[in-house]
Amino acid sequence: xxxxxMPVHDAIAPPAVVLLSGGLDSAVTLAWxxxxxxxxxxxxxxxxxRHRHELLCASRVAAALGAVEHRVARIDLGAFGGSALTSGPxxxxxxxxxxxxxxxVTYVPARNAVFLTMAMGLAETLDARDxxxxxxxxxxxxxxxxxxxFVQAFERLANLGTKAGVExxxxxxxxxxxxxxxxxxxxxxxxxxxxxLGVDFGLTxxxxxPSPDGRPCGRCDACLLRAKGFAEAxxxxxxxx
Numbered sequence: 001x002x003x004x005x006m007p008v009h010d011a012i013a014p015p016a017v018v019l020l021s022g023g024l025d026s027a028v029t030l031a032w033x034x035x036x037x038x039x040x041x042x043x044x045x046x047x048x049x050r051h052r053h054e055l056l057c058a059s060r061v062a063a064a065l066g067a068v069e070h071r072v073a074r075i076d077l078g079a080f081g082g083s084a085l086t087s088g089p090x091x092x093x094x095x096x097x098x099x100x101x102x103x104x105v106t107y108v109p110a111r112n113a114v115f116l117t118m119a120m121g122l123a124e125t126l127d128a129r130d131x132x133x134x135x136x137x138x139x140x141x142x143x144x145x146x147x148x149x150f151v152q153a154f155e156r157l158a159n160l161g162t163k164a165g166v167e168x169x170x171x172x173x174x175x176x177x178x179x180x181x182x183x184x185x186x187x188x189x190x191x192x193x194x195x196x197l198g199v200d201f202g203l204t205x206x207x208x209x210p211s212p213d214g215r216p217c218g219r220c221d222a223c224l225l226r227a228k229g230f231a232e233a234x235x236x237x238x239x240x241x
Contacts, residue, residue, distance in 0.1 A: 022057030187229025
């Protein structure tokens with residue numbers, strides 16, 4: 001693993017680690033955490049994904065929204081295989097995302113579990129109690145690691161499996177809290193919240209299969225759900241084709 005980062009600025013606000021993919025949901029999550037007074041360290045992953053344009057977007061979003069630091073961790077989830085986002089099958093297009101009930105091939109095995117574990121480890125070194133992830137269980141592709149049950153279970157794991165968690169438990173209190181502010185929101189509600197928080201959606205990328213210059217395909221699940229959200233919010237997506 002290799003970490004690249006910018007210097008942390010001194011501040012008295014409580015620290016938090018926010019997972020930042022460069023997409024719409026994670027950008028709104030970062031803005032939400034900043035608005036609540038956290039000193040946010042944004043954590044992104046170069047995990048062997050095909051849609052690497054998102055890392056450039058993550059860097060821009062972190063700077064625009066006031067993250068005090070942006071770290072990029074390099075890991076290889078492609079070693080697992082089994083996902084269209086890292087290798088193998090092509091990214092599916094033109095699915096009926098509103099009525100699909102299967103877990104699509106764009107699911108990356110263990111991705112959110114690995115990402116949250118990395119965020120937990122970083123948070124422990126920063127003496128941070130708060131983690132944030134932009135998962136959503138309404139307008140989403142059906143990934144099991146986006147559900148409330150998963151987030152709640154991981155929070156329990158974090159408090160059971162860390163030095164900080166065990167020491168806090170001895171004092172009769174939990175240490176880690178995993179924030180998932182978008183968990184029960186529609187995409188339209190997320191777009192509206194991001195607009196209220198001043199998110200520049202033109203800096204974000206949601207597409208699973210963008211062109212080499214970063215333009216969205218407009219046909220993958222992520223693009224279709226994003227388009228649905230902006231349409232229902234009565235807003236224009238600045239990156240739409």
